[in-house]
Amino acid sequence: MLAVGTTIIFGVMRMINFASSAFIMLGMYVAWWACNLFHAGVYVTLPFSVLVLAILAYLSFKLAIEKVMFRDAASVIIVTIGLMYVLQNITLMIFGTTPLNIFSDLRMKFYTVLGITTQAIRLISFGTSVLLTVILALVINKTSYGRCMRATSESQEIAQILGVNAKFVFISAWIIGIVLTGIAGTIMSPLYNITIGVGSIFGSTALIAIVLGGMGDIRGAFISGIALGIVEALVSVFVAPELGQSATFILFLVVMRFKPQGLFGRGERVA
C-alpha cells in the first residue's frame, strides 16, 4: 500500500516521493496518539488518523512541494528527502526517543489461510490494501476525476488547455498518496515498536515494488509488492532466513535485466 501511495504521486506528478517512509512513520505515531486520545483501538480511530494525515499532507504540500512541483527532478528529490528529515525530527521533538507501543488484542490472534498461518493484523492490512487498490484503480480508470489525473500526468499544459485545474489535481494526488501511505502505517502500527526510523523497514521494499511494477503503474506496484512479499517469505522459510531480503533484490535485478521498463511498464509508439 505504501507502494501504491508513492506510485500515485509519481504517476500523476512525475515526482518520486522520498518522504514516503516518513509518512508511514507518521501514520504510526498518529495512530498511537489517536488511541491514547480516545482510549480506543487503532482501527476504531482510523478515520481520525486519516483526517490528521490529510491535514499533514496538505501542510507539507503548501510548505514544501508546491514550490518545486514544476521544477526539475533533482529539486524534487532534495525537497522530499529534506521533508523526510524535517518530519522525523519534528516527531522526535514531540514524542521523544522512547519506542512506543500500541496494544491491540488482535496482535495475538493468528489465522490460517490456505495453509499459511499469519497474524490477524497482517490479514487486515492485506485486505485493506486490496480494497483500497481496487477503489483507487476504479477511480483512476473510470471516473472523470481519474481521467483528469491521467491527462495531467501526461501533460499538465494540455490538461490546462482543456480546462483541467492541474494544481488541484496535484494537491489532491499528493494528499491521496500520503493518506494511503499513512494508512498503511496506521494499520501495521500494533506490530512494530514505533520509532522515528520505523519507516525505513518499508522504504526500500516499496521503492523496489514501484520500479519492478513499472513506474507510475498502480496495478503493477501492487502486484509486484505482493510478489516481493511472497518471494521474501518463501526464501526465508525454505532457504535461509537471512537471505529473504537479498532474494527480493535478486528478483529485482533479474527483472530489470530483461524488462527495464518494469513488469507492467508499457512501451509506446514513438512518432
Next chain:
Amino acid sequence: MGEILRIDNLCAGYGDLQVLFDVNLHVNEGEIVSLVGSNGAGKTTLLRLISGLEKIKSGTITYRGEDLSKYKPYQRASLGISHIPQGRGILRKLSVKENLALGGLNKNAANVNEKIEEAYVRFPILKERQNQVAGSLSGGEQQMLAISRALIMNPKIIIMDEPSMGLAPIVVKEVFNIIKNLADSGLSILLIEQNLVQALGVAHRGYVIETGRIVMEGGGKELLARKDIQTAYLGI
C-alpha cells in the same frame, strides 16, 4: 461583425530574451486570421500567451471585451477559447474516446455525448478507433481527433498552432477545408503556419511576423499576391 480577440502592444519573452515586440492584432467573429512567419518568429509564443501558458511582459489581450489576464489558464477553456497546440496536443496514453470526453470538461461545454457522436459522424475513423490509445493513431487521424476535441469544447474561437505540421499534402488540404467550414459556421479561427500558400489562401486576413514584430497585414489573398512575400517566403 464585432471583434472577438484583440491584442494590444503585446511584449513577452523568456527570461532576458524578448520574443515579441509590440504586437497588435485582432480577430473578428467568424473570421479566419492567419499569422505567418518563419521559425522562431514568436508565433507559438503568441498563442501560448493567449491560452495563458506563458506570462505577458506588457500589453493586453482582450477577449470579448474582457482583459484575459484575470483568468487562469485552465479557466480560459470555459470562456470559449480552444487551443490546438503544436504537435496537436492529444493525450497519447488516453483512448480516443477519453480524449474527446476531456473536451467536454469545461463549464461551457454542453451535450457532450451528442457532440462526441457528431464527431464520429464527421470522422468515422475515430469511432472505429474509439477505444485505442490516441498515440497509436496516424498523424492525420490525430489532427482529426484534435479538431474534434476542440469542437466538443464548444469554443467561440479556435487557435491552431501549425495544423499542417507533419501531415501528407492531401491531408493538409482536407484539414484546411475543415477549417474553412468551421469559419463558415460562425467560429473564429486564429491559426499560425509556415505553410503560407494554404494558410493565406484560406484566411480572410493575414499578418506576417518577423523576429517578434508584425511587419505586414492585409487580406489573405492580397498578401499572398505580394511580390516581396513571394520572394521572401516562397522563393519564387
